Amino acid sequence: MHLIDLKVEADLLLKNKEIARKNREFFEKNGIKVVNIMGAIGSGKTTLIEGTVKALKNSLRIGAILGDVAGDSDFQRISKLGIKAVMINTGKECHLDANLIYQEVSKFHDVDLLLIENVGNLICPTDFYLGEDLRVVMVSVTEGEDVIEKHPEIFRIADLIIINKISLADAVGVNVDRMESCASRLSRARILRMDLKEKVGLEEWLEFIRGVLNVSGNSREG
Numbered sequence: 001m002h003l004i005d006l007k008v009e010a011d012l013l014l015k016n017k018e019i020a021r022k023n024r025e026f027f028e029k030n031g032i033k034v035v036n037i038m039g040a041i042g043s044g045k046t047t048l049i050e051g052t053v054k055a056l057k058n059s060l061r062i063g064a065i066l067g068d069v070a071g072d073s074d075f076q077r078i079s080k081l082g083i084k085a086v087m088i089n090t091g092k093e094c095h096l097d098a099n100l101i102y103q104e105v106s107k108f109h110d111v112d113l114l115l116i117e118n119v120g121n122l123i124c125p126t127d128f129y130l131g132e133d134l135r136v137v138m139v140s141v142t143e144g145e146d147v148i149e150k151h152p153e154i155f156r157i158a159d160l161i162i163i164n165k166i167s168l169a170d171a172v173g174v175n176v177d178r179m180e181s182c183a184s185r186l187s188r189a190r191i192l193r194m195d196l197k198e199k200v201g202l203e204e205w206l207e208f209i210r211g212v213l214n215v216s217g218n219s220r221e222g
């Protein structure tokens with residue numbers, strides 16, 4: 001990379017950090033807990049948000065931001081659950097950035113929990129802090145046993161790593177133990193095995209977000 005490119009990249013990341021700090025201030029001022037869900041294309045990020053919203057929407061005010069390069073299918077899936085949702089199409093960019101989130105945050109001033117689905121890939125979102133409380137990185141067994149090993153950086157910044165679709169592991173010839181030990185070599189994050197189709201791991205996930213984000217699932221029953 002040329003020196004001038006490195007300078008442009010450093011400036012961009014610095015600017016992103018500044019705006020993420022503003023997002024952070026907004027979230028803290030309004031008591032909003034924010035989860036940035038990153039992960040591989042098709043690994044189950046939107047399905048996880050659907051499961052979370054269905055389980056918690058009667059006890060918490062939940063909002064969602066759905067990031068995709070193009071299209072509104074994730075937005076449609078989440079909107080029809082009756083929560084506040086916004087779609088961000090990034091066009092040629094393969095990640096959300098703090099400024100894109102900043103444009104939308106005021107719409108979520110009255111939520112308890114904001115779930116952000118980042119653009120599906122395991123590279124670009126790594127460097128772009130959005131002001132979130134928790135970073136989740138999701139992969140599924142169908143991306144192959146070596147998917148974690150090939151994308152170390154994003155797993156290093158994760159607070160929680162999810163390995164989804166585990167009931168398909170035998171069918172695709174993947175050893176989940178090996179995926180998990182690779183993740184634990186890279187990161188001290190908790191690792192959750194999941195299969196959203198079979199409802200495996202969803203309860204643990206719900207407990208995790210209640211606990212780590214210190215939100216009580218019983219505070220707004222009704």
Ligand SMILES: Nc1nc2c(ncn2[C@@H]2O[C@H](COP(=O)(O)OP(=O)(O)OP(=O)(O)O)[C@@H](O)[C@H]2O)c(=O)[nH]1
Pocket residue numbers: 039040041042043044045046047048074119120121164165166168194195196197198
């Ligand atoms: N068998 C199986 N299929 C799953 C599971 N979780 C999600 N899926 C399916 O996998 C496909 C992709 O799931 P999504 O939730 O849309 O994945 P995503 O990560 O949001 O995908 P992008 O937004 O395109 O990156 C859908 O057809 C889901 O129904 C699972 O645990 N097991």
Ligand SMILES: [Mg+2]
Pocket residue numbers: 045046047074117
């Ligand atoms: Mg999705």
